[in-house]
Amino acid sequence: MTEHLNGAQITVRLLERQGIRIVFGIPGGAALPLYDALGQSAVIRHVLARHEQGAGFMAQGMARVTGRPAVCIATSGPGATNLLTAIADAKLDSIPLVAITGQVPRALIGTDAFQEVDTYGLSIPITKHNFLVSSAEELLRVIPRAFAIAASGRPGPVLVDIPKDVQMEFFDIAEWPEPGAALPSQAADPELIARAAAMINAAERPVLYLGGGVIHSGAADLAVDLAEKANLPTVMTLMALGAMPVDHPLSLGMLGMHGTRQANLALDECDLLIAVGARFDDRATGKVEQFCPRAKIIHIDIDPAELDKIKTAKVGIAADVRDTLTRLLPATVENQRKTWVDRIHALRRQFPFHMPDPDDPRSHFGLIRAVAACLDDNAIIVTDVGQHQMWAAQAYPLRRPRQWLTSGGLGTMGFGVPAAIGAALAEPQRTVICFTGDGSILMNIQELVTAAQENVNVKIVLMNNETLGMVHQQQTLFYGERLFASQFVATPDFVRVAQGFGIAAVDLDQAGDPHAALAEAIDRPGPRLIHASIDAEQKVYPMVPPGAANREMIGH
Amino acid sequence: MNAAKHNETGVISRAVLEIDVNNHPGVMSHVVGLFSRRAYNVEGILCLPVGDRSRSRIWLLLDEDGRLAQMIKQVAKLEDVISIRRHAGDHAVFGDMEGFFKP
Numbered sequence: 001m002t003e004h005l006n007g008a009q010i011t012v013r014l015l016e017r018q019g020i021r022i023v024f025g026i027p028g029g030a031a032l033p034l035y036d037a038l039g040q041s042a043v044i045r046h047v048l049a050r051h052e053q054g055a056g057f058m059a060q061g062m063a064r065v066t067g068r069p070a071v072c073i074a075t076s077g078p079g080a081t082n083l084l085t086a087i088a089d090a091k092l093d094s095i096p097l098v099a100i101t102g103q104v105p106r107a108l109i110g111t112d113a114f115q116e117v118d119t120y121g122l123s124i125p126i127t128k129h130n131f132l133v134s135s136a137e138e139l140l141r142v143i144p145r146a147f148a149i150a151a152s153g154r155p156g157p158v159l160v161d162i163p164k165d166v167q168m169e170f171f172d173i174a175e176w177p178e179p180g181a182a183l184p185s186q187a188a189d190p191e192l193i194a195r196a197a198a199m200i201n202a203a204e205r206p207v208l209y210l211g212g213g214v215i216h217s218g219a220a221d222l223a224v225d226l227a228e229k230a231n232l233p234t235v236m237t238l239m240a241l242g243a244m245p246v247d248h249p250l251s252l253g254m255l256g257m258h259g260t261r262q263a264n265l266a267l268d269e270c271d272l273l274i275a276v277g278a279r280f281d282d283r284a285t286g287k288v289e290q291f292c293p294r295a296k297i298i299h300i301d302i303d304p305a306e307l308d309k310i311k312t313a314k315v316g317i318a319a320d321v322r323d324t325l326t327r328l329l330p331a332t333v334e335n336q337r338k339t340w341v342d343r344i345h346a347l348r349r350q351f352p353f354h355m356p357d358p359d360d361p362r363s364h365f366g367l368i369r370a371v372a373a374c375l376d377d378n379a380i381i382v383t384d385v386g387q388h389q390m391w392a393a394q395a396y397p398l399r400r401p402r403q404w405l406t407s408g409g410l411g412t413m414g415f416g417v418p419a420a421i422g423a424a425l426a427e428p429q430r431t432v433i434c435f436t437g438d439g440s441i442l443m444n445i446q447e448l449v450t451a452a453q454e455n456v457n458v459k460i461v462l463m464n465n466e467t468l469g470m471v472h473q474q475q476t477l478f479y480g481e482r483l484f485a486s487q488f489v490a491t492p493d494f495v496r497v498a499q500g501f502g503i504a505a506v507d508l509d510q511a512g513d514p515h516a517a518l519a520e521a522i523d524r525p526g527p528r529l530i531h532a533s534i535d536a537e538q539k540v541y542p543m544v545p546p547g548a549a550n551r552e553m554i555g556h
Numbered sequence: 557m558n559a560a561k562h563n564e565t566g567v568i569s570r571a572v573l574e575i576d577v578n579n580h581p582g583v584m585s586h587v588v589g590l591f592s593r594r595a596y597n598v599e600g601i602l603c604l605p606v607g608d609r610s611r612s613r614i615w616l617l618l619d620e621d622g623r624l625a626q627m628i629k630q631v632a633k634l635e636d637v638i639s640i641r642r643h644a645g646d647h648a649v650f651g652d653m654e655g656f657f658k659p
Binding site for chain 2: 120121124125128129130149304305309
């Protein structure tokens with residue numbers, strides 16, 4: 001039966017057919033037809049954010065916990081420009097996102113019309129792909145393709161810009177297209193698998209280096225199997241935390257700038273580096289010429305452009321990580337590797353992670369450990385960006401893939417609160433913790449009212465040192481202690497701010513028994529803000545100074 | 557690795573890329589944006605539709621430097637790029653155009 005629908009209705013129907021049940025956004029003039037159609041949908045729920053960047057990060061939070069593309073919507077002009085940071089963040093962390101923006105009518109494009117901006121041009125370098133739709137009929141190809149591109153290969157954000165007149169143009173639809181789905185990736189070359197296995201089997205001091213691609217491809221279990229079978233000490237990037245439980249005997253924790261000494265020193269000694277779904281980011285490698293100076297490299301990544309980009313691999317495999325590990329596992333032999341494992345144990349004993357005051361909830365590490373003590377592995381841990389992010393990465397016992405949501409590549413302050421809301425809406429049965437700082441939370445504080453409106457089970461743990469802590473730290477260490485623009489002269493009363501937004505809040509500073517106050521705030525369903533002052537002089541250690549080799553860590 | 561390669565007479569080596577793309581208004585921005593964001597100079601650009609005009613062919617004349625292999629991979633990743641081939645810097649496509657570029 002032929003259906004007579006306009007572009008907006010077609011778009012909404014295609015989203016429904018994609019299985020989309022929640023979208024995040026803010027309406028505006030050039031998106032009004034789309035919102036009119038959304039309002040008629042019986043299956044899609046629209047979550048009204050208070051800033052388009054918030055909508056973008058809510059969609060990201062949903063995509064990060066589910067692994068499937070999530071949708072955000074904005075109007076033209078400022079709506080679109082406000083989305084850009086969340087889109088760029090998704091690009092750098094390879095998060096599948098479909099952003100839909102309204103555009104001024106085609107006849108007005110290029111006339112500097114009201115709320116007109118070149119959304120297509122602005123989004124080229126920060127999307128995996130983008131579209132400017134020129135007819136209602138074209139939507140039938142573009143929307144499924146946007147989802148297929150976002151989910152295929154290395155995931156990423158796709159933007160679809162739809163002029164208002166295209167949203168209003170009618171078209172007769174006789175047959176709906178299939179929903180867009182991830183295309184199967186090319187299988188790994190068996191010859192390369194054999195060579196990689198031979199290198200692993202022959203290595204004396206191998207290290208397995210896991211990146212976010214292990215999470216994206218759903219391969220964490222296989223990575224752990226490979227590590228156990230071949231006795232591979234394992235390091236993880238910020239994006240891979242949770243792939244191997246931190247307390248696994250083979251886990252060396254995080255590598256890089258704020259990684260563990262055992263991880264960075266093991267990498268310095270290794271003779272084989274097996275990089276899986278990792279891209280040799282500068283925060284992970286330190287001075288790249290001196291990263292794993294003794295190692296041959298096996299590099300497995302679904303994106304061929306990552307191979308040989310930073311480090312030349314002896315064996316480079318451009319294929320899906322899960323598929324590759326499935327084939328690699330039976331080709332590797334069990335190996336006790338006693339000398340190397342003993343050496344790793346010695347490194348561990350010699351350089352244990354220094355965690356001052358782990359039992360004092362009024363210290364930064366103690367607070368993170370106290371939060372963890374209230375929860376099990378089902379909890380989702382979201383962070384903002386800064387010192388609290390690195391402390392949480394170091395101290396929270398992450399044990400599950402997709403348990404940990406953090407802005408890794410772009411390092412976007414303001415990520416935390418909206419991403420936590422999106423995560424909580426995607427998986428309402430879980431408790432979502434958002435570790436944030438007083439700098440970060442103010443960058444998207446308006447979404448507290450969205451958290452109240454949606455009554456999400458998000459506990460915001462605000463570590464307040466009244467500074468931009470990471471800037472404060474680097475100015476102290478590397479700029480002659482010339483602190484400038486990193487200490488806040490005025491700080492809001494965050495407890496009252498949260499209450500003003502409609503969120504219950506507790507101040508641990510005032511609590512007689514902070515453990516009990518924390519447990520009560522976390523156990524009670526619904527959004528909570530938990531405020532805790534921390535010491536501004538505390539540093540994130542160890543630290544590889546910018547530009548130094550990873551072995552040159554300073555601090556404890 | 558970013559330094560341009562010089563041949564034995566000290567002249568900067570050139571490379572020519574031949575890129576088949578879907579023909580629509582944004583595709584040129586996608587391709588050249590990959591070069592501009594890396595401050596990788598594109599010396600020459602030629603582009604015309606091919607066959608039924610659903611596709612275009614872009615020819616780029618570039619300085620050859622250590623990033624070229626990575627650039628080719630990045631271009632190949634674009635959704636609208638169908639194929640990319642690398643040629644020597646003296647390929648006839650730009651040589652034949654010289655008459656149109658007299659000062």
